[in-house]
Every structure is written in C-alpha cells, then in structure tokens.
Amino acid sequence: MSRIDSINREFTLNAPIERVWAAISDPAQVANWFGSKAEFQLQVGSEGWFEWPPEICEGRYAMRVEQVDAPVYFAWRWMAEQDVPFDEKQSTLVEWWLQTSENGTLLKLKESGFLTLKQQQMNVQGWQQELAELEAFVLS
Template sequence: MTINQPSVVDEGEFTVRRTIRINAPIEKVWSAVTEPTHISQWFGQAAFDGSGVGTRGTLTWEGRDPVPLRIEQMDAPRLISYRWGNNEALARLPEEVDEQNSTVFTFTLETIADGTQLTVIETGFENTSDPVANLESHRDGWNAELDKLVAMLESGS
C-alpha cells in the first residue's frame, strides 16, 4: 500500500488539507469518492437522493446520528465538493445542512504517472462550535479515512 503524508491543519485559515497518491486510475478514484456504494466501503454509510450539484444526502457512522450533506460543486472526474453539517452543539442534527454551522470538503483529482493524486481540503471550521478541536478531530479523521480509501483501491476492491 502506498504510504502518504498525514493531514495538515492551518489554524489561521481554519483548514485541513491532505494530498495522497493512489496506485489506481482516476476513474476508479472518482467512483470511490462520488458513488454511495463505494463511499460506504471506506468512509461512512452514504445515501444520496440523486447525483450532481445540489444533491442532498447523509453520511452515517455507527453510534452517531446521520450527518446531512449536499454536493456543492462537481467537475467530473477532477473535482467534487461536499458541504456537511458540523452542528456539535445541537442535541440532534437537522435533516438539512445548516449553512451557518457547516464545513466544505473538496476532493481534487489529478492523473499522475503511477495513478492518481487526490487532495482533500476542508474549510469553514471557523463556523463550528469549537474550531480548534474540530480541526484536530477532522485531521485525524482524514488520516484514517483516506488511508482506508488507499487500501481499498490498491487492494483491487
């Protein structure tokens, strides 16, 4: 499995960034970050009500309420942005993404000699209830989740 550098936090810009290399073609990586069946294999249980910009859905992890998300931008197979709820202060997450308490994560894909380079940048942590803690939590999350993505794609799954 390809070993990649960990995520980096920029507290001044309230962002988390990670760039990884995956020994798989861009089309396969695109499917893994856009199709609910594939997303559910490495990230969280994904469900969408369609496809394309404006599509709404949820991500669910065991023991947690569903997190609402919406596709904000798409340029297949190079870029997809998702806005998702980060309403930690609320007892129950709303069914819709709250524009005031959400972050956006963008996957950018680029073909390279041995496969695909994927960069994720998550922004908007200044809008969350505890920006510094959330930056650290999401840094750890992107490290774990993207390592699972690499393992899945490079194992031929």
C-alpha cells in the same frame, strides 16, 4: 464568527482516476470507506447524509453536493454535528481534486470553514483514518 484554518492532504493512489473518482463520488462506494452508509445524488444541490456505526460516532451527518466536474473535482458541504438538519452557515466545505499522474492518481483534499479549533482537530484525526481506508478500498 471567524473561520479556523483548513485541513489539506495530498497523496498519490496507485489506481486509475476513474477508480478513485467512483470511490469518492458513488454513495455505494463511499460507504465502504467513509462511515458505514452514504446517501446522496451526484448532482449540485443534492442533499444527503453520511452515517457511522455506534462504536465510532453513531448518527447521520447531513451534507449537500456543491460542485461536480467528473472525474477531476468534487465538492460537498457537511455538518459537524450529527442528526441536525443541513445549514450552510454551520457546515464545512470538503473539496477533492483528482489528477492523473505517472504513478496513478494524485488526490488533493481540502476541508475548510471550521467554526472551532476542536472541530478542526477532530477532523484532522478523522481524515487520517478515513483516507487510509480510502486507499485500502481503492487498492483492493
């Protein structure tokens, strides 16, 4: 089965790299902007989940931590379907790169490995909203 193109985003947050790192890698902080709950350990191979409230897309989305290089790189895979067990072959890879910049922290996000165009299009819209929420959370 062939894979669909990736989603790539890049922008600068007016916050120190340590603040942005914590926001994307600490489950308690992730739950403030990405869904409503998150559970995982910040170690390679840790499986966990992200959860959204019923009015958005009720259910849990299984995930697995792939790589951690604090505070500059974090990667995890997650499922496109809710309430199904983690399956690497059916997951997408989300990668975060952080770099200190003159104006704060340069953040680069890439999600790759989509199996369908519909899945990718849904996540394009989802990342627009979630990244706006990340920015608001980091700057609060």
